[in-house]
Amino acid sequence: MEDFIYFFSFQDPNVLMVVVGISLLSISAAMVGTFTFLDKKALIGDAISHAVLPGVCLAFMLSGNKNPYWIVSGAFITGALSTYIISWISNYTKLKEDTVIAAVLSIFFGLGIVIMTQLQQTGNAALSGLDHFIFGNAISIVRKDLLVYGILALTIILVILFFYKEFKVMVFNRSFAQSIGLPVKRLEFLFNSLMVLAVVTGIQAIGVVLMAALLITPAAAAKFWTDRLDRMLIIAVVFSLISGIVGAYISFALPHMPTGPWVVIVLSLIAFLSFFFSVKKGVLTKWIAKRNYQRKIHSDHILKALFGAWEKGKQGLKTENIFNIFPGKNFKTQYSINKLNKKGYITENQSIIKLTESGLTEAKRIVRLHRLWELYMTEYMNIAPDHVHDSAEKLEHIITPELESKLDRNLNFPKADPHHSIIPRDPKKP
Amino acid sequence: MSFDPNAFIIIVTGSMIAISCGLLGVFLMLRKMAMTGDAISHAVLPGIVLAFMISGSRHGLAMVIGAGLVGIIATVFIEYLSNKVKLQSDASIGITFTSLFAIGIILITFLANKIDLDQDCVLYGEIAYVPIDLWISGSGQILGPRVTYLSLINLILVSLFIYLFFKELKISTFDKEFAASIGLSTVGVNYGLMGMVSYTTVSSFEAVGAILVVALLVVPPATAYLWSKDLNKLIKITIALGIIVSIAGYYLAFALNSSIAGAMASVAGLIFFVSVILQRKQLPLIKKKLSSLKTGEANTL
Numbered sequence: 001m002e003d004f005i006y007f008f009s010f011q012d013p014n015v016l017m018v019v020v021g022i023s024l025l026s027i028s029a030a031m032v033g034t035f036t037f038l039d040k041k042a043l044i045g046d047a048i049s050h051a052v053l054p055g056v057c058l059a060f061m062l063s064g065n066k067n068p069y070w071i072v073s074g075a076f077i078t079g080a081l082s083t084y085i086i087s088w089i090s091n092y093t094k095l096k097e098d099t100v101i102a103a104v105l106s107i108f109f110g111l112g113i114v115i116m117t118q119l120q121q122t123g124n125a126a127l128s129g130l131d132h133f134i135f136g137n138a139i140s141i142v143r144k145d146l147l148v149y150g151i152l153a154l155t156i157i158l159v160i161l162f163f164y165k166e167f168k169v170m171v172f173n174r175s176f177a178q179s180i181g182l183p184v185k186r187l188e189f190l191f192n193s194l195m196v197l198a199v200v201t202g203i204q205a206i207g208v209v210l211m212a213a214l215l216i217t218p219a220a221a222a223k224f225w226t227d228r229l230d231r232m233l234i235i236a237v238v239f240s241l242i243s244g245i246v247g248a249y250i251s252f253a254l255p256h257m258p259t260g261p262w263v264v265i266v267l268s269l270i271a272f273l274s275f276f277f278s279v280k281k282g283v284l285t286k287w288i289a290k291r292n293y294q295r296k297i298h299s300d301h302i303l304k305a306l307f308g309a310w311e312k313g314k315q316g317l318k319t320e321n322i323f324n325i326f327p328g329k330n331f332k333t334q335y336s337i338n339k340l341n342k343k344g345y346i347t348e349n350q351s352i353i354k355l356t357e358s359g360l361t362e363a364k365r366i367v368r369l370h371r372l373w374e375l376y377m378t379e380y381m382n383i384a385p386d387h388v389h390d391s392a393e394k395l396e397h398i399i400t401p402e403l404e405s406k407l408d409r410n411l412n413f414p415k416a417d418p419h420h421s422i423i424p425r426d427p428k429k430p
Numbered sequence: 431m432s433f434d435p436n437a438f439i440i441i442v443t444g445s446m447i448a449i450s451c452g453l454l455g456v457f458l459m460l461r462k463m464a465m466t467g468d469a470i471s472h473a474v475l476p477g478i479v480l481a482f483m484i485s486g487s488r489h490g491l492a493m494v495i496g497a498g499l500v501g502i503i504a505t506v507f508i509e510y511l512s513n514k515v516k517l518q519s520d521a522s523i524g525i526t527f528t529s530l531f532a533i534g535i536i537l538i539t540f541l542a543n544k545i546d547l548d549q550d551c552v553l554y555g556e557i558a559y560v561p562i563d564l565w566i567s568g569s570g571q572i573l574g575p576r577v578t579y580l581s582l583i584n585l586i587l588v589s590l591f592i593y594l595f596f597k598e599l600k601i602s603t604f605d606k607e608f609a610a611s612i613g614l615s616t617v618g619v620n621y622g623l624m625g626m627v628s629y630t631t632v633s634s635f636e637a638v639g640a641i642l643v644v645a646l647l648v649v650p651p652a653t654a655y656l657w658s659k660d661l662n663k664l665i666k667i668t669i670a671l672g673i674i675v676s677i678a679g680y681y682l683a684f685a686l687n688s689s690i691a692g693a694m695a696s697v698a699g700l701i702f703f704v705s706v707i708l709q710r711k712q713l714p715l716i717k718k719k720l721s722s723l724k725t726g727e728a729n730t731l
Contacts, residue, residue, distance in 0.1 A: 042520040043465055092710050094659075095652055102464040103652045103702060106645035110695020113642070114682075117689035135535060213528035220521040257539055261532035268529035275515045283515055 003253045018248050021146045022138050022259075024153035025201045026244035029214040030236040031160050032198040034229075035191065037219035038171045043098065044083060046212035047105040048199045051082030053112030053208045056133050060119060068148040071133075072200055079196040082108055112208075136207030136260035138248040145204060152201045156194055167191060168229055205248075207260035213267060214240065221271035224278035243267040297397050299336040300366050301326070303345065306355045307363035307424075316354035364424040370396040371417035371424075372407045378418045379411060385418035436561040437680060439575055444676030444694060446581040447634040450588040451646035452668035454627050456661075457592075459651045460603045461623075465520070466508065469527035470624065471631045471643045473504035475534025478632060483541060494632055501628020502621060504530060531640075577637050584633040591626050595619065600661060638691035645695035649702050650675065656705045671701065 010016040036045055052075035059074030060066070086104050090097040116130060132140055141149070160167065169177040170187050178184050195215070202211040222235035247263030276283045305325050309317050319337075326333050337353070340346045345359030355363055370392045377388040399407070408414075416422055458467045477500030478493065485492035504526055511522035561575050592599065602609040602616045609616050631643050638646065654667035679694030686693065 037518075037521060040518060040520055042518075042524045046468075046524060089706055093656060093706055095655060096459075096462055096464075098462055099459050099464040099648060099652050099655075102468045102644060102648040103699075105468070106642065106648060106695055107699030107702065110642055110645050110692045110699065113639075113692030114686065114688045114696050117692060118686050121687050210528055210532055212524055213532070216521050216524040217528070220517055220525060223517075258535065261535040261539075264528050264532035265536065268525060268532070271525055275511070275517070281516070 004249070007249050007252050015252065017143060017146050018138050018141050018252070019245060021141050021149055022205050022244040022248045023241055024150050024157075025205060026214065026240040026263075027237050028153040028156040028160075029198045029202055029211075030218040030240035031157060031233060032194050033215035033217075033240075034219040034222065034233050034236050035160075035167055035171050036195060036215055037223070038229075041195075042212075042216040042220075043101050044086060045195060045199065045215035047082055047086060047101045047108075048079045048196055049202075049208050049211035049215075050105045050112075051108035052076075052079040052196075052199060052203055053133070054078050054108055054115055055112075056203060056208070057112050057115035057119060057130070060130060061115060068145045068204075071203075072148055072152065075200045075203055076196055078108065079199055080193065083192050083196065132207070132258075133203050134207050134209055135258035136203070136205050136210070136263075137251060138205040138259040139251050139255065141204060149201045149204065152197055156197055156201070159190070159194060163187070163190070205244075205259055206263055207258065210260040210264045213264040217264070217267045217271050218243075221267075221274040224274040224281050226280070239267065239270050243270065293397075295332075295336060295339070298326075298329070298332055299340055300397055302333070302336055302340065303355070303359065303363040304366055304370075306346065306353065306359070307367050310355060310360065310363075311421075316352045319348065319351045319353055322353060361426060364426065366396050368424050369399045369404060371421060372404065372411065372414075373399065374419070375411055375414055375417050375423075376407055388418065437684075439561045439578060440690065441676050441680050443575070443578045443581050443637060444680065444690070445673045446578075446585045447630075447637055448646050448650065448672030448676050448694070449669050450581070450585045450630050451634065451643060452650040452672045453588055453592055453665065454623065454630060455647040455651040456654070456664050456668055457599055457603055457623055458627065458647060459655065460661075464648050464652075465523050466505065466624070467627055467647045468644045469508065469523045470501045470504055470627050471635075471640050471647070472527040473530040474498075474501045474628050474631050474635070475531055475640055476500060476537060477628075478635065479534055479537040479541070483537075494629055497632035498625055498628045500530070501631065502625055504628075505621065505624040580633050581637065584630055588626055588630060591622070595622065599623065638694070642691045642695050645698055646672070646675075649695070649698040653698070653702045653705050656702075656709045671698070675701070 006012065007015055010019065033042075033045070036042055055074035055076070055078030056071050057074075058078070059070040062074075063070040082104050086097070086100050089095060089104070090100045093100075095103075119130065166177075166182055166187055169180070169182060170184060170191070174184060177187075198215065199208075199211050202214055206214060218236035218240040219232070221239050222232045225235050226232050243263050243266035246266045247259045250262045251257050251259040274282070277285070279285060302322060305322060306317055322337070323330055323333055337346070337348070340359070341348060344356055345362055347354050347356055373392040373395050374385070374388040377383045377391060378385050414423060455464075455467065458464055474497040477497035480500075481493045481496030484496070508519075508522045508526050511517045511526065512519040515522075517525075598609075598614055598619050601612075602614060602619045606616055609619075627647070631640065634643055634646075650668045650671040651664065653671055654664045657667060658664055675694050675698045678697045680690055682697060683690040683693035
């Protein structure tokens, strides 16, 4: 707890510096990532993040120390080279893009490992922090690093805000962007450079192996909360910020813990929660909607059965008869009967179920839709009357009042359906 | 150069791993699942650590089963995310493997004092220790290097899998609808292949590391694909490349004093890029020159 207060009161300038650094990098990665996600280039981000390793190691080898300028330039060069090679090979050979991405990624990483192990064999003391670049260590960021990585991150954020509209058009509709005269090739080049830069800013704090997650995961999670690009950007940035700061805190509280994996764990947790519980598109939401719909269908069927009895002049149906209509669904049927009872559509008296006034209106409405649709199918689509039942069985639950009146008008307010059953109408309505 | 038994063991082990990976990689590539292979090789890490924690040893069946299961779970999860959650497939792959890999790394860090497994080993393995790591029988008899046996078993199982299910793999790779129409379980074939990929990853990770397995899975088949499209030739070229890569990789690492697995990946990469350049520019030119020479000779004659 003491750690927690110490960390989040930012009284230590070093802590403040780390938090500022990781926040800037989270924001820039989330912003670039949103566009890469929408452009379906998420895995190229993975390739870049692996491909910066040889650049970092070469920079070490040439400069002999951890000078951030050298490292950033080295990382940028090999990262950019990898994207160039990927697009070149997948354009000019018959290899599929995903094969090329996987090949380039592993080759560059292997090359990086060769240089890194060779450097380690030389035993240079200044090289001790080299493995921080693999899994990241936010706490190792010092003033000089912050200046470089912070300025890079700020540049990315500003460029994206400045070219927001252009990137938006490019990502959503490339041919439209071309047709309105945008320099798509140059924009793409700029965007690829931003992507490499975003990966480069993260290498010290997050590490090369997991930096791809910072590009992919916030955007994927944000996609489940909104369909608008501006909101998606903001949500992705917020998710990314939260996980960045939590990751930095964990590295601070437990110094031997690498930052990258923790940031990724927090991010993935947010993403999975979004996938399942998002109000709009979550798996749970969809499941509830599906269940509610199925329940509505079942209630509709019970009402229809009662209406059938009413048409034959019966007052109602025995409860057990209703259960027998839907074999194997006793639980569901009981639930629907209770629900209909509560809505006031039916009354249950001495195990005989009757439609109420409002229940009759509702039942008539469903049967009317069913029979109208059957008639429409035979009249307009020339389908034999004995083939139309199944389709009507589905559509009776979803035809809207507007569609109903349109059908009615087109069929010239018919009296009977193709099976010569009367189409029930509300006497109150014209 | 005198005969060095250690070098021989390392090269043989490396070749066997490269061949097992390459054989599976051919099918992964043709099914457009190269990145899924990449994802599996990252994702088995938590399985390895957990199995290690429970069974207390780095060898043995628990490890293979545990990590193999995690590999299959990762595949199922990727498919669940893209089919049911409706997340685009590249993002499903990216999220699944980064989160599982992160869990694996954190487990390793937590258990750093308790288990003999570190981040470096996971990343690039150490095939150089293969000759020292001996398998000693209960009666104290030395039977030879353990990892070599493991990779031999792996190679036998992978070859058997491909030999027995060659027809199924081939049909379901090239024509899914036809495979389904003749009653072939394409899902079964798919999970079988993914299971073999996870098993191979686990079995080779000690020697070459989780990430460089990807290089051996993808690069030799991709290189072979540049030269031939015939499945049988693809497999033959891939096997040859696996052997070349491990021999050249060993001597490169020896010369540079660096990681052997990394050097193997670099050599594979070099062959790959040379093939790309030859295919793209030189080959048509050389062919043209040859044919013009022939016709020229014919004319002068």
